[in-house]
Amino acid sequence: MSDWERANRDLLAPPEATTTPAPPPYPRRDDLIEFYVGPTTSFRYFIDSASLNALWKQGEIRYVLVARSPSGVDNVSFEGLRCAGQSRIFATGNTDGTWSVRPTEWRDLPRQSDVNAAARLRRQYFCPHNDPIQSKAEGIDALRRGGHPMVWLPENYDRR
Numbered sequence: 001m002s003d004w005e006r007a008n009r010d011l012l013a014p015p016e017a018t019t020t021p022a023p024p025p026y027p028r029r030d031d032l033i034e035f036y037v038g039p040t041t042s043f044r045y046f047i048d049s050a051s052l053n054a055l056w057k058q059g060e061i062r063y064v065l066v067a068r069s070p071s072g073v074d075n076v077s078f079e080g081l082r083c084a085g086q087s088r089i090f091a092t093g094n095t096d097g098t099w100s101v102r103p104t105e106w107r108d109l110p111r112q113s114d115v116n117a118a119a120r121l122r123r124q125y126f127c128p129h130n131d132p133i134q135s136k137a138e139g140i141d142a143l144r145r146g147g148h149p150m151v152w153l154p155e156n157y158d159r160r
Contacts, residue, residue, distance in 0.1 A: 023078045023091040023099040024051040027064050033143040035125065041115045044068045047143055051078070052136045054126075059083050061126045061133060062090075065117055079118065083127035085109050087118035124151050 027048035037045050048064035055062065060082050067075040076093025086106040091099040109119045125142045126133050128150035133139045142148040 020090055020101065020103045021062065021080075023101065024048075024053075024064060026093060026097045026099070027051065027066060027076065032066060033140065035120070035143050036146065037117050037120045038115055042070050045117050047121075047139075049136075049140050049143070052139050054133045054135050054139060056132050056134045059132050061121075061139065063121075063139075064093075067117065080106075081118055081122055081126060082106065083122060083130050083132045085122065087122075124148065 027046075027050070031048050031050040032046035033049050034044060034046050037043070044067075046066040046068065048066065051062070051064040053062040060080055062078070062080045065077050065079050067077075069075070074093075077089050078091040078093075078099065080088045080090060085108055087109055088106045089102075089104045091101045091103070094100055109122060110116055124147045126139055126148070128148040133142065133148070138148075
């Protein structure tokens with residue numbers, strides 16, 4: 001992305017991409033699917049399967065992320081992910097099950113990180129070959145498998 005494109009993202013984005021979406025219903029424990037972020041994090045990470053939304057034409061995936069600390073405290077956020085390598089937080093969850101809508105700007109994801117959930121979701125689950133998943137079902141399947149089948153994972157290949 002050029003410097004001009006970074007400075008003028010709103011001009012390049014389709015109109016629906018510039019508005020802040022309303023948060024989905026607060027996540028229920030039964031709808032959470034755990035995924036692996038990396039060996040250096042002590043948190044456990046989950047995606048609320050009910051909130052997963054693939055906006056294929058926009059190249060964007062929206063979801064509710066739950067990051068659970070070792071003491072059992074949940075940090076809840078409603079986020080967006082662009083397969084071009086950007087993420088954004090639309091809202092954060094409160095302990096009473098409500099949302100605080102304070103959207104951030106789109107931010108570039110770190111290239112290599114073992115502790116960034118959005119970067120891991122992009123690389124291994126939601127953007128195989130930098131193309132967005134095309135449906136909610138495809139994303140849920142990737143989370144349950146431990147990775148998208150189009151992404152290289154040792155268990156996806158016969159090593160004979």
